[in-house]
Amino acid sequence: MHDLVRWHCFADADTVADEALVRILDAAQRAIEARGRFSIVLAGGTTPEQVYRKLKAGKTDWTRWFIWFGDERCLPVDHPDRNSVMAQHAWLAHVPIPAEQIFPIPAELDPQQAADAYEALITSARPFDLVLLGIGEDGHTASLFPGQVHPDERLVVPVFNAPKPPPERVSLSVAALSDTHEMCVLVTGEAKREAVQRWRQGVDLPVARLSSATGIDVLLDATACEGIIPADDS
Numbered sequence: 601m602h603d604l605v606r607w608h609c610f611a612d613a614d615t616v617a618d619e620a621l622v623r624i625l626d627a628a629q630r631a632i633e634a635r636g637r638f639s640i641v642l643a644g645g646t647t648p649e650q651v652y653r654k655l656k657a658g659k660t661d662w663t664r665w666f667i668w669f670g671d672e673r674c675l676p677v678d679h680p681d682r683n684s685v686m687a688q689h690a691w692l693a694h695v696p697i698p699a700e701q702i703f704p705i706p707a708e709l710d711p712q713q714a715a716d717a718y719e720a721l722i723t724s725a726r727p728f729d730l731v732l733l734g735i736g737e738d739g740h741t742a743s744l745f746p747g748q749v750h751p752d753e754r755l756v757v758p759v760f761n762a763p764k765p766p767p768e769r770v771s772l773s774v775a776a777l778s779d780t781h782e783m784c785v786l787v788t789g790e791a792k793r794e795a796v797q798r799w800r801q802g803v804d805l806p807v808a809r810l811s812s813a814t815g816i817d818v819l820l821d822a823t824a825c826e827g828i829i830p831a832d833d834s
């Protein structure tokens with residue numbers, strides 16, 4: 601495992617989404633050439649929605665894609681605040697990925713039941729090819745929140761009393777999220793700047809516990825980088 605973090609600052613959120621699009625399609629091509637398939641873990645929240653919209657036009661063999669979710673909110677299956685519903689509307693409903701290769705977290709069940717069911721599913725799916733994540737203002741990622749402790753041996757955990765609504769969620773653990781060839785964290789907006797700074801200072805935030813086989817690429821916009829990280833002119 602490699603906990604090297606590479607920080608990339610871009611002018612704005614749209615450029616971050618463009619960069620993420622290129623990295624996702626490149627990772628897919630590499631995985632399909634190497635292993636005949638591409639397994640990706642999707643980030644939730646609002647930040648990735650822009651790149652999901654851009655993925656609709658992606659040039660790739662969608663029949664080789666396998667879609668997993670890093671976390672989900674315990675809401676009815678078609679609730680608009682579910683990460684699975686957001687991803688469907690923005691991207692998945694518009695491309696020919698076989699339905700049996702899209703694995704939403706059954707968070708319409710109670711959190712423990714959903715976590716157990718999803719753990720049984722992902723056990724044989726690892727390592728993933730690419731894990732996409734966001735971060736929260738408090739340094740949470742997926743639904744792993746500061747101050748909440750989960751058993752190390754679990755791959756998927758139920759989450760209660762989450763400080764970000766809704767309070768009940770299901771999340772892949774640090775160990776499951778880190779069992780990947782590549783990882784990309786998308787960070788936009790001034791509100792995330794303090795969490796980025798604390799992460800860089802080595803504060804033990806949930807996002808800081810992640811790793812991947814090839815390190816972590818953090819794609820940020822200028823407002824999240826300001827005064828912390830020089831612009832990425834690569």
Ligand code: 6PG
Pocket residue numbers: 643644645646647648671672673683733734735736740741742743764
């Ligand atoms: C969720 C997400 C969560 C998200 C961050 C950032 O279900 O809420 O998985 O971890 O990535 O809270 O959210 P925004 O992208 O909306 O700022």
